[in-house]
Amino acid sequence: MTGRQLGLTIGISVIVLFAVFWVGATIWFFGDGNPDRLEDREWVADAEARCAEARDVLDRLPQAREAASTEERAGQIEASTAVLADMTADLAAFAPGGEDGELVGLWLRSWETYIGDRLAHAEALRAGEDRQFRVSVERGEGVDALLDAFADRNRMPSCGDPLDIG
Structure with missing residues (x-):
């Protein structure tokens, strides 16, 4: 050779x-062997349905990026965040047990952080600080990316970041 x-x-x-x-x-x-994949596929289907309901409500609300003032934008962010807070409370109320429950718990804690970030952004807007929306970093990634990754891996497309702030 x-x-x-x-x-x-x-x-x-x-x-x-x-x-x-x-x-x-x-x-x-x-694949199905992913460690973030939930075994309780019935919970996944119910969660996707609940998230889709929340998305429908969000779609009917005025978009923050279309607000005429920072005060109006803050109000729109607070209204949409209330919808997401209700959604996550509902998801927590019927969360599965066992290992699936642990994964869902981590994901819901990321949602709590994200909701807090949204409310902090609205508060900054009310204080006259017109800045870009920033999310917290957890486990080396933006919390919004964590929400999306878990939702994607479990085939719950409506349960990721709603991308409504802009």
Whole structure:
């Protein structure tokens, strides 16, 4: 085998191994074996339905990004945040037990942090501070990303960040 053939063989082997690695990682991340995937799929379906109800209410509220003043924007954020707080209280009231309950508890604590961030933003707007909405960082990521990741992994698209503040 010549040097060129050896290099080609090694190169192809590296590419194949790289592809196998990413296929395996993708299956693990998106597959049913993901450690963040809830076993109680009935709870997941009920949670998605409750989150979808909240999204419908949010869709009917005025959007904060369309407000004419910071005072109006603060009021709109507070109104939409109240909807999200009710949603999370309902989700907590029928949270599953066991390991699923622990995961849901972590996720709901992230929701509590996110709700607090929203209310702090509304308070800053009322104080005349017109700034970009900022979220807390937990476990090395923005809390909004954590909400979305858990919702995505459990196929609850309505249960992620509503992206309504702008």
